[in-house]
Amino acid sequence: MTVEEIVAKLGLQVLTGQAALQREVTGGYACDLLSCVMARARAGNIWVTLQAHANVVAVASLLDLAAVVITEGVQPDAATREKAEAEGVALLTTSKTTYAVVSELARLGIAASA
Amino acid sequence: MAAAGSSLGSNEAPPGAIPVTKSQELVYELKIGDIMTRQPITVGPDCLMSELKEILRVKRISGVPVLEAGELVGIISLEDLIVALERGETGARVGDRMTRRVQTVYADESVIQAVNCFARHGYGRLPVVDRQGHLVGIVTQGDVVRGLLRQLDVQWQEEEIHRYRASHIFEDIESDQTGLVLRYKVVARDFVRGGEASSKLKRALERLGARPQLMRRVAVAAYEAETNLIIHTDTGGDLIAEIQPDRIRVVALDTGPGIADVQQALQPGYSTAPDWIRELGFGAGMGLTNIKACADEMRLESRLGVGTRLEAVFNLTLEEQRRPRDS
Numbered sequence: 001m002t003v004e005e006i007v008a009k010l011g012l013q014v015l016t017g018q019a020a021l022q023r024e025v026t027g028g029y030a031c032d033l034l035s036c037v038m039a040r041a042r043a044g045n046i047w048v049t050l051q052a053h054a055n056v057v058a059v060a061s062l063l064d065l066a067a068v069v070i071t072e073g074v075q076p077d078a079a080t081r082e083k084a085e086a087e088g089v090a091l092l093t094t095s096k097t098t099y100a101v102v103s104e105l106a107r108l109g110i111a112a113s114a
Numbered sequence: 115m116a117a118a119g120s121s122l123g124s125n126e127a128p129p130g131a132i133p134v135t136k137s138q139e140l141v142y143e144l145k146i147g148d149i150m151t152r153q154p155i156t157v158g159p160d161c162l163m164s165e166l167k168e169i170l171r172v173k174r175i176s177g178v179p180v181l182e183a184g185e186l187v188g189i190i191s192l193e194d195l196i197v198a199l200e201r202g203e204t205g206a207r208v209g210d211r212m213t214r215r216v217q218t219v220y221a222d223e224s225v226i227q228a229v230n231c232f233a234r235h236g237y238g239r240l241p242v243v244d245r246q247g248h249l250v251g252i253v254t255q256g257d258v259v260r261g262l263l264r265q266l267d268v269q270w271q272e273e274e275i276h277r278y279r280a281s282h283i284f285e286d287i288e289s290d291q292t293g294l295v296l297r298y299k300v301v302a303r304d305f306v307r308g309g310e311a312s313s314k315l316k317r318a319l320e321r322l323g324a325r326p327q328l329m330r331r332v333a334v335a336a337y338e339a340e341t342n343l344i345i346h347t348d349t350g351g352d353l354i355a356e357i358q359p360d361r362i363r364v365v366a367l368d369t370g371p372g373i374a375d376v377q378q379a380l381q382p383g384y385s386t387a388p389d390w391i392r393e394l395g396f397g398a399g400m401g402l403t404n405i406k407a408c409a410d411e412m413r414l415e416s417r418l419g420v421g422t423r424l425e426a427v428f429n430l431t432l433e434e435q436r437r438p439r440d441s
Binding site: 032038039058062064079100 | 148261308309312313316323327330333334337338341394395396398399400401403404407
């Protein structure tokens, strides 16, 4: 399933990274601690988090994640959005909770990353 | 990203502007000096039209600048020669038949100046002078076309060459032990630029042709080391990557404050990060654990009040030592 399909099914807002929307999502990961994400998330994963600062972009870019879903209506600032656009990282936002997003992803068949 | 690429000296094109093509862009970027023919053939004013005929015939050119005592005094072309031949005046001096008011261009001007000149006046060639007025070359429409084609070719090949050269560096350079050292400065508390050093390192490894799996391990370790320098040091530090054909060593160096109990620091989950840093998602106390998990060897040395040296070594498997394009 592509990022774009997930955006449509979950009603997410696309803030940055239009070009990344065609990417195939290989699995999912949810956590707010960046070190955990660095340790466990895999390339092509969709990452669900409450964090919205610039280092989210750095982590997503280093791990080559497919997209980041920022939950509970948190909005990244302009600098973060710029960095994401420059790195080609898809930042998606939603007012739903992390748990709600993960539940829906699971229903769509997005598996936990190994 | 805009399809037009960089515009002419400014990043903002006016609304509704027609996208600039690559060759249009190059016409502005390239200098006449880059494309002109240097050390052009010249004649003196006392040269006879019959001698000029031989020069044009032998050199297969259609015109030459006329110099007198090193100064540009005129230009004489094939058309002038034809007129002289018709009138049977092959014994005339070039100085009496040449065009005296010569349109010139400067070597440091954009090629667009020459293009405009050709279009406006219908000239076949333009003498090129430096700012002191001395003749340094000649430019024809053929030079413009050749210059543009060459530049397009060069730019197209550049990235390929970069990548190729980088991936062959360890074969092309002969020594008993070849290594590449990359050093990145990391500034304390600069969370906005967090991850920048590790991103650059990752890109460098990409160019060197590293395998994705290896790249990921190094990137994770480098990111954690970089983050530690940002969060915990007094004045930041250096992130150094030493790349060798069979292994990569990442070292994070700082000058304080140092770690009181190194063994305790290595416990998963042990953290000294203050709350405001935890709220940013850092300080989970897993950085060192992550580095250890990614690297083949990890060493942590620290003295309170002196500084900390963290070293992570990645041994490349035989498979990883081969360039991807060979497999």
